[in-house]
Amino acid sequence: MSSMDLEQFHDIFFQESGEALDSMEQTLLALPAGQSDQDGINTIFRVAHSIKGGAATFGFTELTSFTHTVETLLDLARSGRVMITNAETDLLLCSVDVMRDLLAAASSKRTPDSARVAAMQAEFVNLIESCAGRKSVSAPVPEIVSTPAVNQPVALANASTSAGGAAGEWKIRIEPRAQMLRHGNDPLRIIEALRELGEVSVRVDAAALPPLADMDAGACYLKWTVQLKTAASREEIEQIFAWIDEDAVITIDAPVVAVPEQTSAQVAVAEAEPVAAPASPVVETKAPTSQPASASRETTTQAPSAESSSIRVSIEKLDELINTVGELVITQSMLSQFATGRGDHSSDDLKNGLSQLERQMRALQESVMRVRMLPISFVFNRFPRMVRDLGSRLGKQVDLKMTGEHTELDKTVLEKIGDPLVHLVRNSIDHGLESPDQRRAAGKSAVGTIHLNAYHKGGNITVEISDDGAGLNRERILAKARERGLIGVDEDPSDERVHNMIFQAGFSTAETVSDVSGRGVGMDVVRRNIAELGGNVQVFSTPGKGSMVRIRLPLTLAILDGQLVRVGEEVYVIPLVSIVETIQIHRDQLSSIAGQTELFRLRDEYIPIIRLYELFEIDADSTDLFCGLLTIVESDGRRVGILVDELLAQQQVVIKSLETNFRPLVGLSGATMLGDGHVALILDVPGLMSCFESGCGRRRPALSAA
């Protein structure tokens, strides 16, 4: 096979390896410190092994060699000769990063950071060697680990550790499954093959033999423990079991420098209790006292089983499906309108049929939309690692709680909320939570809590990030706001308004809320990102008790809850999420700035008025401000009033891109089809505001309504 042939599989390899690394990271974080979790270690081992295999196949030598080193350590852990404590977990987490980097490098065909890889690899080799050393110094205390989970068929790994070498005594346990003989595998042949490698002593375990009457002549009930004295390497031994596959559980324990009596005692015990898994000596090392901070992960629900059956489908295919369904919905509503318009009584059956069709269409549309939905855990999963790292870096103890990870939302939305959420969680740890000392002084537990919560509410998804830290410091925000002239000196704004100040561009939370220097993007970027997705952000805070940021997002970007408005003959859609209220204007509420911008006084706020007919250069019913309605919309904390002739229905509309066949247009975020087949344009509120401010479209010289 030429390299060209293989290249078509690269993408799949990168994608799958990326996912595999994610799961490796999660498993690592879930490992209980200082205890052996065979299941977890096996999972991690399998991930490393399959990445190594893939990398070798595709010729990514650096990745192969690095993963091989990681695998060697994991193999030691698997056989119980290395305890995975916090230090090892940290090292393995770093190795995940290195492997990610190597993968990214391979996929973008750039040169990876070789120095980092080499340094990392050296650390692993050190650890592996020190473990080998530790093993020979402290005599291992053999211990029966009676976890049935150990019954993993040996992934036929070529963990070519230094374990081979001189003649050592290997302990091999063969536990055939009932079907082994039927599949043509003969245990005798295997033992004969082992005999060729060196000196063999075999013990048979017949404990599972049923009474003669119940015995199935074709099944295998016996188990064997083979002591093999050989100089052969692990690979050579594993070679013999190459054909066993699923037919038996093979456990190969590398030679242990142990007192022979102990070994035999251990075997005797193991045989006395057939359910007990093969004994593996465990080096009892107390977990070294961990770093100042320890972050633990707590979830109320179990992560979804990785084995749940699924298929990979390209996004394009799904979008095509969604589009077709969207068209069907439009056609269906066209038919309904037609039927109601006719108003003759003979068509009751038709109407019944149509209303049934409508219900079914809605169900179909919902389930098609659901296909693009993914649980928010895809985003949440990165937080345990981040919280752990950041907590230890800042010397804070953080407990991360996550609830509602199964809440589903559209993949596109999911991809875009990652960064804002990361920023908010960072903020909570950095600025929200106090240091352990401060917390104790305030009478709180030294361990701070960050709680991520997601749930569905009224066609939206709500994500809450809360902490039990100090809360926002009203006085400091106020001082800063006065300094920047955002509020008057004697003004006493509401808490809500003060909390919203942190979203002002350049209003660094670091300067106002905490002394720790801020990093990266500000809260204004968070709010803008979320607004771009059609969502909004709210902040709640109680001094001394903590703060909470609540994000409301649409479930999908494909449909939108819209308010239909009419201006002259045209119908426009205003996203419902940005509408504050709609009112009629009274004469005494109007004023103007420099005879230019018309302002409308809404309670204690002055709101500029956008005459939509003017901006869009179309004919309205009336140019009189008092004949129309003013729809107040909000974006990015600013409000404007949009003058329209009439409010029509509120409905869910399917968003169609104008870009596909045309080009993006200022002030419009897309288009949709109305029931009568006509196209209605969807207003882009933030775009409309900046368009209005920059003066595109003509503007009235002065108030004309007076």
Added chain:
Amino acid sequence: MNVAEAMQVQSHAVLTTAGSQYLTFVLAGEEYGIDILRVQEIRGWTAVTPIPNTQEYVQGVLNLRGVVIPIIDLRRRLGMARIEYGTTTVIVVVNIISEGRRGVAGLVVDGVSDVYSVMEGEIKPTPEFGAAVDVKFIAGMAALGEKMVVLLDVDKLL
């Protein structure tokens, strides 16, 4: 090879030996042609949704079976005077490839006229000047008997 495939190959062979086919239409009494392989469909004039703040030759957008397509007044695009749309006014829906992207757009013309096969050799280069429309839209000129047809480059029209 099944029958349908065989026919497809055959018809393709006919096309290549006969040169390209062009759909012609009338604008202000003159005949213009576009590559027929770019024509998706022809439909009667229906009201469109105007688009604010865009070029004046963009008449608006239309719902073409669930896809939003821009509608271009070809008279205005080529710099001719606008006329009232009448019963013969049609929208020629074409596939446009510009900047590596494929799009669909509708061209409003006074009326469609015919389909001609034009041999490769019959297409003359565009004269530097003298044509009624901007040369950047013109792919070439074809002499069809007595008539001269201006062949337009569809990709330049959006």
